[in-house]
Structure formats: C-alpha cells, structure tokens
C-alpha cells in the first residue's frame with residue numbers, strides 16, 4: 001500500500017501560492033509506526049512518501065520510519081520504496097547518504113531563476129541561493145531527482161529561462177504546472193505569457209530530444225504519452241485508491257485536498273482502511289458533466305477531484321482557468337509532437353511508445 005505521510009503541518013517557507021494551512025502539528029511516533037505497519041499490510045509493494053509542510057523539519061521521523069520498515073521488511077520479505085517531496089532548504093550530506101542507500105526518489109520544489117518570485121522563507125528572505133547550492137548537492141547523490149516547478153502568474157515571464165537553467169544545473173527530469181488556488185490571480189495576459197514561454201520550452205525540449213539527449217518534461221511528455229497510450233482521465237485519477245495521504249493525526253484521506261473533510265476520510269492507521277468507502281469513491285463518475293462532450297476530455301486533467309476541489313470547491317467542477325490552460329497546453333503539445341514525428345519518426349516511436 002502506498003501512503004503519503006504528512007509528518008508535519010509546519011514549514012520554514014511561506015510560498016506565495018501555498019495551499020497548505022501551516023500549523024505546529026507533527027505526526028507522533030505511534031501514528032508513524034502504525035502507518036508503516038499499514039503500508040506493509042495490503043497487497044502490493046509497501047511505499048511511503050514523506051511529505052509535509054516540509055518533511056525535513058522532522059528528519060528524525062524519516063529515519064525512524066525507515067528503521068521500522070527495515071524490521072518489517074525482514075519479517076515479511078517485502079521491500080519498501082520511499083519518496084519525498086521537499087523544498088530542499090534543509091538537505092544535508094548525512095541525509096542524502098541515507099536517502100541514496102535507501103534508493104529514495106526525491107522531488108525538489110525548485111523554480112530555478114523564478115525561485116525568489118514566489119518561494120520565500122517564512123521571514124521573507126529569498127531562497128534561490130540556498131536551494132541552488134542544495135540542488136547541486138542533491139544531484140551529486142541522486143542524479144535522477146525531479147525538479148518540481150509551480151508557475152504562478154508573477155513568475156511566468158521567467159518560466160523558459162528557468163527550465164533552461166535547471167537543465168544546465170543537471171536536472172534531466174522536471175515536472176511543471178501552473179499554480180492553482182485562491183492565492184493566485186491569473187489574467188488572460190498572464191496565460192498568454194505562459195503560452196509564449198511554453199513555446200520556447202517546447203523548442204528547447206525538441207532540440208534536446210532530436211540530439212538524443214535525455215530530458216523529461218512532464219507537461220509535454222505526459223500529454224504525448226496519454227494520447228498514444230489511449231488513457232482515459234479515470235485511469236489517471238485514483239481518488240482514494242493508489243496513494244493515500246495520512247494526516248498528522250493518523251487519519252487517512254482520499255487525496256491531499258480532502259484532508260480534514262470527514263466525507264473523504266477513509267479510516268485511520270490504527271483501524272485500517274474503510275474498504276466500503278474506498279469502493280464507493282472509486283465508483284464515482286470521474287468526468288465532470290460539462291466535459292463529457294469535449295473532444296479533449298480524455299487528455300485533460302478535468303477528472304482530478306483534488307484539483308477541481310482546490311479551484312472550485314467541488315470535485316466534479318472544472319474551473320475556467322484549468323479549462324483554458326489545458327486547451328492551450330494540449331494544442332501546443334500536439335504541434336510539438338507532429339513536428340518531432342515529422343523530423344524523426346523512429347526516435348519519436350522509441351521515445352513515446354515504450
């Protein structure tokens with residue numbers, strides 16, 4: 001079973017678009033141990049994702065979790081896997097030694113040259129200089145690390161330069177999304193800037209691909225793969241099924257945006273999962289009514305209940321922002337895919353159909 005452990009609701013940063021309510025609440029050792037046991041109790045490989053707030057504020061609990069899991073692995077013969085999403089500011093060599101030994105997959109929230117626009121420390125200082133140093137260190141230990149970008153309107157003009165900067169630093173895997181939620185205020189003009197920037201990024205991406213250089217950029221890669229693999233949105237959104245967040249108090253929820261809502265609580269780490277509720281959620285109609293006749297419905301994030309809830313307060317309602325962004329992105333990705341295929345069909349097939 002895959003669980004995302006919210007080790008703390010605290011964070012040493014105060015990003016402009018952050019949707020987490022920061023509080024001095026931490027997971028107890030009892031909850032942690034029960035969560036580890038639960039991860040080993042289901043079918044499938046046990047997996048833990050360390051999350052927050054900022055999980056490295058509770059580095060001690062990450063070590064504890066891995067020690068508990070090592071003992072459980074001996075008992076059960078099951079090998080656990082670990083992931084972590086971090087702002088990177090508290091990374092140390094000692095931690096990275098252990099993370100490498102445990103084959104931990106790390107996602108570093110880092111927006112490159114745009115970092116200081118939105119990602120400040122809680123006291124207002126910019127975080128670029130420190131995260132740049134930590135990113136270099138991290139790449140030395142774990143070169144496969146993802147850089148995770150969240151582009152808010154005020155950072156949009158630096159989007160393409162930031163992608164190129166991150167590539168230059170050594171990141172070969174990047175995820176990127178626009179910032180959603182009520183702390184960001186998009187205008188048509190700002191979305192137009194994102195489109196221009198994405199065109200520049202697509203040209204950079206194509207150049208690397210055609211030169212045979214490794215580069216994964218999620219907005220382009222995932223849309224091309226989804227098209228070729230014929231996924232439906234319901235395949236992508238696994239509300240309450242594949243990766244469940246565990247709150248600091250031990251309650252399990254369907255997805256991060258639903259934490260605290262009793263209607264989406266799937267049990268707790270001490271008593272296990274409420275299977276009936278999980279099944280009830282899995283049967284929900286994933287595609288919002290307004291999207292059912294849209295030609296892009298199977299390639300769009302419309303069925304992400306978590307994102308819909310963040311944007312509109314309703315898991316079945318897509319916001320106009322999300323719809324505009326998805327239309328723009330899919331159009332641009334299709335142009336990029338056509339051009340790549342025309343230039344080198346064999347390379348295109350190798351890259352996207354395996």
Ligand code: SF4
Pocket residue numbers: 011012013014015017018019020052053054087109
């Ligand atoms: S680092 Fe993450 S949790 Fe902390 S303020 Fe930024 S977005 Fe929020």
Ligand code: SF4
Pocket residue numbers: 290291294295296297298300301302318322323324326327
């Ligand atoms: S592009 Fe808009 S209408 Fe079409 S599926 Fe996506 S959100 Fe729905």
